[in-house]
Amino acid sequence: MFLNCYFKKTFYALLLFLSIFSHAQTYTVDELDSLTEKYRIEGDIKKSIALNEQAILQYEKKRNTEGAIGAHINLGGLLWYLHRYKESLKHLENAENQLAKTKNPFLIAKLHGEYGRNYASLGLISQSTDNLNKSISYAKKIKNKKQREKLLYFYYTWKLQNFEELSIVDSVNSVYNKRMELSAQPLTFVHIAEKLLKNKELDSAESYLNKAMNISGDYSLYQKSMTLLAFGKLYTEKKDYEKALEYYFGSLAISQKLSRKSDITNAYKVISETYKFMNDDVKKNEYLEKYSDSKDSIDESEREALRIPVDKIINSETKKERKERVRSYIIIGVILFLSVIVLVILTRRYVKKQKETEEIIIETLNETDELKSKLNTAFEELSKLASTNDPFFLTRFKEVYPEFYERLTTTYPNLTANDIRFAAFLRLNLSTKTIAQYKNISIRTIESRKYRLRKKLSLPSDVDLNKWMMEF
Numbered sequence: 001m002f003l004n005c006y007f008k009k010t011f012y013a014l015l016l017f018l019s020i021f022s023h024a025q026t027y028t029v030d031e032l033d034s035l036t037e038k039y040r041i042e043g044d045i046k047k048s049i050a051l052n053e054q055a056i057l058q059y060e061k062k063r064n065t066e067g068a069i070g071a072h073i074n075l076g077g078l079l080w081y082l083h084r085y086k087e088s089l090k091h092l093e094n095a096e097n098q099l100a101k102t103k104n105p106f107l108i109a110k111l112h113g114e115y116g117r118n119y120a121s122l123g124l125i126s127q128s129t130d131n132l133n134k135s136i137s138y139a140k141k142i143k144n145k146k147q148r149e150k151l152l153y154f155y156y157t158w159k160l161q162n163f164e165e166l167s168i169v170d171s172v173n174s175v176y177n178k179r180m181e182l183s184a185q186p187l188t189f190v191h192i193a194e195k196l197l198k199n200k201e202l203d204s205a206e207s208y209l210n211k212a213m214n215i216s217g218d219y220s221l222y223q224k225s226m227t228l229l230a231f232g233k234l235y236t237e238k239k240d241y242e243k244a245l246e247y248y249f250g251s252l253a254i255s256q257k258l259s260r261k262s263d264i265t266n267a268y269k270v271i272s273e274t275y276k277f278m279n280d281d282v283k284k285n286e287y288l289e290k291y292s293d294s295k296d297s298i299d300e301s302e303r304e305a306l307r308i309p310v311d312k313i314i315n316s317e318t319k320k321e322r323k324e325r326v327r328s329y330i331i332i333g334v335i336l337f338l339s340v341i342v343l344v345i346l347t348r349r350y351v352k353k354q355k356e357t358e359e360i361i362i363e364t365l366n367e368t369d370e371l372k373s374k375l376n377t378a379f380e381e382l383s384k385l386a387s388t389n390d391p392f393f394l395t396r397f398k399e400v401y402p403e404f405y406e407r408l409t410t411t412y413p414n415l416t417a418n419d420i421r422f423a424a425f426l427r428l429n430l431s432t433k434t435i436a437q438y439k440n441i442s443i444r445t446i447e448s449r450k451y452r453l454r455k456k457l458s459l460p461s462d463v464d465l466n467k468w469m470m471e472f
Helices: 002-024 029-041 045-061 065-081 085-097 105-121 125-139 145-166 169-182 186-198 202-218 221-237 241-258 261-277 281-349 351-374 382-387 393-400 402-411 417-427 432-439 443-456 465-471
Strands: none
Touching (some): 045 065, 065 105, 221 241, 382 393
């Protein structure tokens, strides 16, 4: 009886595998995208991943480059949903390595869009925005209106989040208006409602959330999840905590179905806070612990994956510097060549002026040495990079202070990228006021970050954190 049951299960699993395998042979890129999206919306991420993995094998076997690129990009997006950033970025790199073989704007737009999402999740906001700008540029070239507007809405949404993260109000309003011109989706109304909630305009916020809920059935489960979460915030503001919990748990259930760790983590947090308002310490602590565990898992994924884009940025900068170095050597070579010609001419014409000729040679060599010297000063402007909040600050800091960076990350592997960046500011002996000005945040926020960093470093309260960083 047991063996019969086992063989039946094996038989059905084999049928499912062969079904996916055989279907992948006939899928066009559009069909694969459609089925991928269908499985993802239904919450069956694993099935969607298996579909694209098998599709890659078939596309590569048939030498269908565009199909393979599309499947790798799909996997990049699906693995991003699961916070498996390292695997996601690897698939995107595979797609990028083959991108020169296609001029398909749809695929190019999607690739940069997925890079944009990954970089945003890893805190690389500038790189994220750069990739989203490329996505929007290519998306505008897509002839299919439905595809074009869908991608544009998607990329404007992520740019909007980036600008909100940076508190760039004018850019937020500009991108928001562009998105409104494309479509009024549930997330559009949720975004408006959340702004109204911040201003305590509860009736207006509820009106927009009702609009979002009324059309949520026509869009992905993710949009419904975000709508429910916003409703929970509304009822929290109304102090109707039982109702708020009802919406929060509804949002949590959808996020769990979709395997969206970040949304699950956020749901745990607001649920814990709601139980705190209700003076239910047991439930508050239960969900606070779930929130902490989930957040730690996400932080670990981010730390593990952050090395890939950082290495990519470093390699990109190295290639750029190499090109600049070659260009500089060519210029120097031309200068030297012309100098030699001039010297030969001067020598022939003014034999009696040998002394002047030697001075010209010495002067030319000095100019050459000066140019060479300038090639090695790429990382001497750390303070300027910090003041402009340049995304390459950390990369250059690592080059200038390699021993400090290696010792810090090795001794304290639990530090996030933001922790390391903040430690770098302190290593440069920047004052709290200066850091606050550079980051455009309050001094109180900087002090809070110092307190959290001190805890992670296990430093007693009487130790001067700036001095410790300078001597570490």
